[in-house]
Amino acid sequence: MMFKIANKQILAKDVKRLDVKAPLIAARVLPGQFVMIITSEGGKWIPMAVAESEPMRGLITFIFQEVGPATIELGAMTIGEEIFSIIGPLGQPAVIEKSGVIVCLATGVGTAHILPICKALKKAGNKVIGIIGAKTKSSLTLEPQMRISCNRLLITTEDGTYERRGLASEMLKDILSTEVVRKVYTVGSVDMMQAVCRLTKDKSIKTYVQLQPAMSCGIGNCGSCRVRVEGKVVLACVSGPLFDGHNVNFEHYKTRLAAYRQNEIDPQQQEADEMTRSITKFFPGLLGK
Numbered sequence: 001m002m003f004k005i006a007n008k009q010i011l012a013k014d015v016k017r018l019d020v021k022a023p024l025i026a027a028r029v030l031p032g033q034f035v036m037i038i039t040s041e042g043g044k045w046i047p048m049a050v051a052e053s054e055p056m057r058g059l060i061t062f063i064f065q066e067v068g069p070a071t072i073e074l075g076a077m078t079i080g081e082e083i084f085s086i087i088g089p090l091g092q093p094a095v096i097e098k099s100g101v102i103v104c105l106a107t108g109v110g111t112a113h114i115l116p117i118c119k120a121l122k123k124a125g126n127k128v129i130g131i132i133g134a135k136t137k138s139s140l141t142l143e144p145q146m147r148i149s150c151n152r153l154l155i156t157t158e159d160g161t162y163e164r165r166g167l168a169s170e171m172l173k174d175i176l177s178t179e180v181v182r183k184v185y186t187v188g189s190v191d192m193m194q195a196v197c198r199l200t201k202d203k204s205i206k207t208y209v210q211l212q213p214a215m216s217c218g219i220g221n222c223g224s225c226r227v228r229v230e231g232k233v234v235l236a237c238v239s240g241p242l243f244d245g246h247n248v249n250f251e252h253y254k255t256r257l258a259a260y261r262q263n264e265i266d267p268q269q270q271e272a273d274e275m276t277r278s279i280t281k282f283f284p285g286l287l288g289k
């Protein structure tokens, strides 16, 4: 089973959009879920959020930043080429229900992760206030799509080159002083998500954070994505990737991310080889030939 690239766009520096033919996944994926992809035979599995899906056309959309060899290889692929394998949808979908005013806050390519959640929450009848942040105007992505998917959209840039200067979490502080916010969803840096949780904890506002630890299998088999939530170790690929932010041990999460960065070269490749074998066992027939 091959997954042909139907369209490609460069959205910002190092940020690419790929629309990929994957009809079975497009028909089933829900907001908050992800897929695991392997670009070419012998490559490394990488987790990828599904930013958009079009079941009628059988397309799913990835928006990603090129941060390492696997994403650089993916970003170099062209229209008509085929991704070796994609499995999913994986993980738990976001809780989508009518609650009232909901803030969806994302920075960087986290916007691609929050976009389907905004769309679904708005469709469920909530007033969705989107906040997106970027370092500078040229690295801002998905503004038009977010404008359509939210009832109101606020934008911050750290250098003040577009809309309001400052941090997305500062914008949230203003919103919390004027609106009765029922829930917050957030995807971005650990520091940003921690700052959001500090603001919402005082007001007892349910806050979902999306954790993005290293993932080598995506199916609960390798343990690389373990995080600590409510005092227990859980697997982000199976129990997440969205968690109640007030119960997440962010210090443990930071330690896991740092350990991954230190060891990412050889151990990751070994894990990838191992996981290719595991995934073949659990999903026979899904790997490309």
Ligand code: FES
Residues within 6 Å of the ligand: 214, 215, 216, 217, 218, 219, 220, 221, 222, 223, 224, 225, 226, 235, 236, 237, 238
């Ligand atoms: S990525 Fe979660 S257990 Fe392997």
